[in-house]
Amino acid sequence: MKILKYIGIGVLIIGALFAAAYFIKSNSKSPITFDTETPFRTSIEEKSVATGKVIPQDEVAIKPQISGIIGEILVEEGDELQAGDLIAKIKVVPNEQTLNTARGRVSNARITLNNAKIEYERNKVLFEKGVISSQEFNNIALTYDQAKQELANAESDLQIIKLGSAGGSTSANTNVKATIAGTVLEIPVKIGDQVIESNNFNDGTTIANIADLSKMIFEGMVDEAEVGKLKIGSPLKISFGAIPDKEFDGKLKFVAPKWNEEEETTSGVVQFKIEADVFMEEGYFIRAGYSANASLVLDKKEDVLAIKEALLQFDRETEQPYVEVEVGEQKFERKDVETGISDGLNIEIISGLSENDKIKVWNKTEPVKKESTSENQ
Incomplete structure (x- = not known):
């Protein structure tokens, strides 16, 4: 019985040794078989993407020529206007002190x-009788004419203060009109x-903002x-978040x-402002303030040796x-390379490959290997 016991123990030991040897041999092999790729010739464009927005090329703030209160607004946001179209009417509210001064004048x-x-009338009789000279009468007549003109000026100023315009028509100043289409x-x-007129001391109150939406520019940061x-005049592609799957041509x-x-100050990155013309296309309406991305070509090379950028280490x-180059079956050695421009997917190889x-x-x-259904069961 003891002999059988020792034989059993020996068999177990030999089996354990065989299992350990098999395990070591299996783990000495790489669990991954690496694929390989070869360099290829292609064209590469190095691009930069600038984020920003589109704004009208020409936007005009319409301001009143006289202070007062908005009495009527005749347009709505989104309306198309021509130069000279009436936008609003202003009621004149004169300043009491200024009005009192004008009345006193x-x-x-x-x-x-x-x-x-x-x-004038007294000296006219004397002149006709030859009592006074012609020069003396002319001076008196001049004073009389100047007094008539001064009264006309004072009355006009009073009317401007009260109504906003002289001559009985208030359309010149109280009617706010579009200056551009x-x-x-x-x-x-x-x-x-209440609105304030535009003058040398203040900008005045803006009644409306008008712009030609057929002429838009991209404004962004690089x-x-x-x-x-970057080079002035370079072409670029502009895309809008509000218009998916569509790119518009532009020019820096x-x-x-x-x-x-x-x-x-806010981002910690030094950036510079750029502007580009956006070439509009029929059938698309671009609103002022759309967020946009502009793709600019910084450099371009034709027919260069390249690899996928993911292959680089x-x-x-x-x-x-x-990179690691194959020298035998699943055997690789390191090769240093000199790289050029990249488009994010492919990169130029100048030397080394x-x-x-x-x-x-x-x-x-x-x-990961999935266990079979039978094994799971």
């Missing part, structure tokens, strides 16, 4: 005129609001690392010579790019 002018008239973007006032590569027309201080110490090299797809992972 009229009274004084009327008193002066009455006195000048008396002098376009679309009404905004009416920031309502009936009853990082300092890319702004030096302005690159700011100074960084945007406000943008840098980077040295942890030097951060230099390299040939078209026949087989490059290791290093980031491949072994798919």
Whole structure:
């Protein structure tokens, strides 16, 4: 019985040794079989995407020529107007102090005129009798005419203060009209609001904003690392979040010579403002303020040797790019490469590889094996 017991123990030990050897041998092999890809020749465009919005090329703020209260608004936001179309009417509310001064000036002018008239009529009789000379009478007549003119001026000023215009017609100043043809973007006032005229001391109250929506520009920001590569007149593609699956052509027309201080303060990145003309197309209506992205071509190369950018690896110490090239079955060696421009998917290879090299797809992972139904059961 003891002999049988020892034989059983020996069999178990030998079986364990065989199992351990098999396990070690199985784990010495790589669980992943790496695929390879070869370099290819293609054209690469290095692009930059600028975020921003579209605004009208020409937007005009319509302001009144006289202070008062909005009495009537004749248009709505979105209306199409021609130059000269009536937008609103203003009621004039005169200042009491100014009105009182104007009335006093009229009274004084009327008193002066009455006195000048008396002098004129008395001296006219004397002149006809030859008592006074012609020169003396002419001076008196001149004073009389000046008094009449002063009264007319004072009455006109009083009427302007009371009604907003002289001559009995208030349309010159109290009627607010469009100065350009376009679309009404905004009416920031309502009936009853008090408005201030535009003059040398203030901008005045805006009655309406009008713009020609057929002429739009893209306004966005570009990082300092890319702004030096931009060229005025370069083409670009503009897309809008509100119009999916559609790109509009554009042309770069302005690159700011100074960084945007406000943008840098909030984001921590030095950025520069750019502007581009947007070429409109029939059948599309673009509203002012649409968010937009502009794709700009910074560099372009034709027929260059390239690989997929995902095949690149980077040295942890030097951060230099390299790839692993196959030298035998599932055997690879490192090759340093010099890269050029990239479009985010493909990258130019300047040196280090040939078209026949087989490059290791290093980031491949072994798919997880699913257990069969029978095994699960």
